[in-house]
Amino acid sequence: MSIPVAAKADNPIVQTIYTADPAPLVHNGRVYLYTGHDEDGSTYFTMRDWRVYSSADMVNWTDHGSPMSLATFSWADQNAWAGHTVYRNGKFYWYVPVRERASGQMAIGVGVSSSPTGPFTDALGRALVRNNEIDPNVFIDDDGQAYLYWGNPNLWYVRLNADMISYSGGPTQIPLTTAGFGTRTGNASRPTLYEEAPWVYKRNGLYYNVYAAKCCSEFIAYSTAPGPTGPWTYRGTVMPTQGSSFTNHPGVIDFNGGSYFFYHNGALPGGGGYTRSVAVEKFTYNADGTIPSMNMTTTGAPQVGTLNPYVRQEAETIAWSSGVETERSSDGGMNVGWIENGDYIKVKGVAFGAGATSFEARVASATSGGRIELRLGGVNGALVGTCAVPGTGGWQAWTTVSCSVNGATGTHDLYLRYTGGSGNLFNVDWWRFSGGSGGGNVLSNGDMESGTTGWGASGGTLSSNTGVARGGTRSLSITGRTASWNGLTQDVTSKLTNGKSYTTNVWVRSQSGTPGAKATMALTANGSTSYVQLTPATPVNTGGWTLLSGTATVSWTGTLSGATFYVETAEGTDGLTIDDASLQ
Numbered sequence: 001m002s003i004p005v006a007a008k009a010d011n012p013i014v015q016t017i018y019t020a021d022p023a024p025l026v027h028n029g030r031v032y033l034y035t036g037h038d039e040d041g042s043t044y045f046t047m048r049d050w051r052v053y054s055s056a057d058m059v060n061w062t063d064h065g066s067p068m069s070l071a072t073f074s075w076a077d078q079n080a081w082a083g084h085t086v087y088r089n090g091k092f093y094w095y096v097p098v099r100e101r102a103s104g105q106m107a108i109g110v111g112v113s114s115s116p117t118g119p120f121t122d123a124l125g126r127a128l129v130r131n132n133e134i135d136p137n138v139f140i141d142d143d144g145q146a147y148l149y150w151g152n153p154n155l156w157y158v159r160l161n162a163d164m165i166s167y168s169g170g171p172t173q174i175p176l177t178t179a180g181f182g183t184r185t186g187n188a189s190r191p192t193l194y195e196e197a198p199w200v201y202k203r204n205g206l207y208y209n210v211y212a213a214k215c216c217s218e219f220i221a222y223s224t225a226p227g228p229t230g231p232w233t234y235r236g237t238v239m240p241t242q243g244s245s246f247t248n249h250p251g252v253i254d255f256n257g258g259s260y261f262f263y264h265n266g267a268l269p270g271g272g273g274y275t276r277s278v279a280v281e282k283f284t285y286n287a288d289g290t291i292p293s294m295n296m297t298t299t300g301a302p303q304v305g306t307l308n309p310y311v312r313q314e315a316e317t318i319a320w321s322s323g324v325e326t327e328r329s330s331d332g333g334m335n336v337g338w339i340e341n342g343d344y345i346k347v348k349g350v351a352f353g354a355g356a357t358s359f360e361a362r363v364a365s366a367t368s369g370g371r372i373e374l375r376l377g378g379v380n381g382a383l384v385g386t387c388a389v390p391g392t393g394g395w396q397a398w399t400t401v402s403c404s405v406n407g408a409t410g411t412h413d414l415y416l417r418y419t420g421g422s423g424n425l426f427n428v429d430w431w432r433f434s435g436g437s438g439g440g441n442v443l444s445n446g447d448m449e450s451g452t453t454g455w456g457a458s459g460g461t462l463s464s465n466t467g468v469a470r471g472g473t474r475s476l477s478i479t480g481r482t483a484s485w486n487g488l489t490q491d492v493t494s495k496l497t498n499g500k501s502y503t504t505n506v507w508v509r510s511q512s513g514t515p516g517a518k519a520t521m522a523l524t525a526n527g528s529t530s531y532v533q534l535t536p537a538t539p540v541n542t543g544g545w546t547l548l549s550g551t552a553t554v555s556w557t558g559t560l561s562g563a564t565f566y567v568e569t570a571e572g573t574d575g576l577t578i579d580d581a582s583l584q
């Protein structure tokens, strides 16, 4: 499918397909969004696979494709419905309701993977639990006890064992009382508002259950309790019935100091009750811990920070798109395809800083290619570059094209507008801007995607990680530091301009403790060395990424013989991991 959509909105999150039943997960400084997938033109919940997207800024979402489908579960034949993914002990567990072939009943299976983006395999080879009810949700309490909740029309829980794929005791029903779940009128068999889609979490010692209420159409309600199994007290509406889908489905997270509510609606062209789309709103809890009632918007959540165009960005990192689709790339990951004349992708809040001078993109075309127009602020906004894409002999026959860029300074929404003849023009795998002496990132391999290339260590050992990344799939670590000045280093001697003011951004996390990390420059000229602190020392921890940011003028007298950029700590020797570093 390709859905041509207006250039006005950032919500719903995904425009390339219809998505439903959001389940967000915060892991290593990124939000992973697990969704269902409504097939085009559905007249029922016709769903065959699940999808994963991720974002570091809540507005630009990277498409990771479909790492789990009905085919993952050999014992299931239909209904890839609303799931939930949790992380425990190095593994990601994706609980999903599917129809069991043998019984014809809905049952809950578990996919497992060591990566948040899969691929996921069937953890059990059979259902974990089966009672013909749906919508699993897992909550792990502070004491380590995990609970699996699910149910429509009832609400069930079972205590999961630490292996997350077996349980102790039997499934237990949570009493659906009107005190706990509100009063429904006009439906004698369902006296309370609870319908389906439980989402249980704990905040400041209070347990929340946010769920789809009443039917049909549904709205989103919530209840709270002093413990994970109740007793529950009905608290009211999180989101009223809105948005041309008769179902809705909640997912709530905290990320980077903000709280976010995910849901679905029928807002895309062709959208409705069986062709839904996942969307998000940012919210603030009231002082007493209650959740404010929210409306669906076409604006969505504000951006957290900016996007760095000087590190490799996946073409399928999208704030808004029109006309394009995505698919698996032979180069790994996904690529954007089915590009036709006039289609475009918007990438929000792109920080060009002092200025980009060139653009490169990895492209392929089985026809005669076309052009990538680089525009700022709108699909018809200022044209800062045009890159010609040739035919390459195949849709997966990749080549890198580049073109010059003029006038891209400061922070703007970037529109990659694709033009050419008729039919499918070309595919795009990734893109990156660079700067000359006037701007751009002077660090090479600033996104750490090329392993340790370009980087060194002033003591300790350097290693490239694939398990932890703030952007892309890799980051860089230093371990075995014996002094606070031992850091990750890069020689930038040939790249600096004397007297120029440089802005530094580098994402850092520690491997233990909360050291104050900082980026520094050592400049050796005429035999003497001076130090410039590029960013203030900022506490970083193991639980997420911290952005070190600062602006400093770099100058020297005489002939520069050595200039080294490095990330170190103010004190201590805790190991550090860095990603997406720029000096521009």
Ligand code: FUB
Pocket (backbone or CB within 6 Å): 020, 021, 036, 045, 047, 081, 082, 134, 135, 196, 197, 212, 247, 248, 249
């Ligand atoms: O997507 C199929 C079903 O619709 C889900 O399991 C329910 O929560 C509702 O959203």
